[in-house]
Amino acid sequence: MAKAITPRSEDYSRWYTDVVTQSRMADYSPVKGCMVIRPLGYALWEAVQKDLDARFKETGHENAYFPLFIPESYLRREAQHVEGFAPECAVVTHGGGKKLEEPLVIRPTSETIIYAMYAKWIRSYRDLPVLINQWANVVRWEMRTRLFLRTTEFLWQEGHTAHATEAEAEEEVLRILEIYRRFAEERMAIPVYAGLKTDSERFAGALRTYCIEALMQDGKALQAGTSHNLGQNFSRAFEVKFQTKSGAWDHVWQTSWGVSTRLIGALVMAHGDDNGLNLPPLLAPVQVVIVPIWKSDEEKARISEAARLAAEELKGAFRVKADLRDEVSPGWKFNEWELKGVPLRLEIGPRDLQAGQFTAVRRLDRRKTAVPAGALRARTGEILEEIQKDMLERGRAFLRENTREARSYAEFSKALDSTGGFYRAHWCGSAECEQRIKEETKATIRCIPLEGNREPGACLICGGRSERWVYLARSY
């Protein structure tokens, strides 16, 4: 008997760690704060990469790769940026047995090194826009780490674009935000709120930061992706200039945007349950597992053959696996594949064989249906689609039910402890009020929605005039 997963109701963060390690998505490394991404976790990341990469390419972006090491002086060139990142940088001081003349920072993000190159490559408006993305690892020396959600080293994609006009850059930033939003909903089955970060939550060096915010089952929000309009802050610092049509010189308008392996953590916390992972079919590395059940040797021969043939039949259309192991019982397999989050299980036992059918069991809710052998391929596709749809629907209902109105500050601070979730609240826009909420309730303004929130009201904190409401929540 394998070790049980700590129930969510008992200890949510323990549950999370249990699911991640026991499903073999990841394991702790010998280095504090770092993790080993095991095949299941990495397969998920590859699925994320594959899908997003296609979306980036559809919108004209190209992949490139910039180096891991950044001269320390580069980071210093943009004032806000260095202030934001310097404390969490790992720095290499020695190489080849000698002390380096200039220390090398291990990238916490690549703005500086990439824009130093852009300065070299961009001369004319004809060189614009530059639409580059890179898939890379970055290192941030975090004080407290958590598997996938916040590790010292993590994998991500970072897009870096340069444009001739401010309007073009803004358009790009919103285009990417929409790609993230749709990816989260369509593939991960995680509905999100998209919006603008407040000044205090903005990326160091950006004009504006947009984000998508998801809600985890414990009621805490998780920032799942960010898209920054950098304005000309970096192009001024790195002298990224181009000559306009009229012959004048201007600094380029830039954007950067990214999502990370944190998305895998979001997947765990949005859909998992006390039996383990629960993956949306569109991202699941294994979508269908076939589990044969037999008693006699004679049955074993026939049923394992039927299972093998079924896998063969489904292989072209789905990611499928037949679990023909004889050394573990069917019950053991059920639990193992549920732990690993496989969305659909097809059982075939003596009774099924007799009836010419498979018993299909959804990971989501263990709902069982009989699938006639003749309709296997068609029904499997339908069931997987239903699961994907139901997961998103369930996520939407959860987000809806856990988004509340904050009517008064007293009521809000009291209710937050018991409810968690998002709160809609009016905010006057002052940093003081924002700071006070954070200190007193540990909730932060997660985002200012892009539309639908324009209505006059009174600030939740100071009662002052407010033009629009924002989303508040405690967050990861």
Added chain:
RNA sequence: CGGGGCGUAGCGCAGCCUGGUAGCGCAUCUGCUUUGGGAGCAGAGGGUCGGUGGUUCAAAUCCACUCGCCCCGACCA
């Protein structure tokens, strides 16, 4: 960095208070019986008790130092 917890077999733990030559469950290996929700029986292998130093006839156990990890907070994707 502050608070809490933990380092004993591959994994999870007991033993420590009250020192006496290391144990349980799972996993592994062998054999037989099993298989529609984590199978049963019988047998076998596997440990410098995180490290260093001290106390003692004797240390997993007591003392000091040290290293590491996890959880909760302050910082962040």
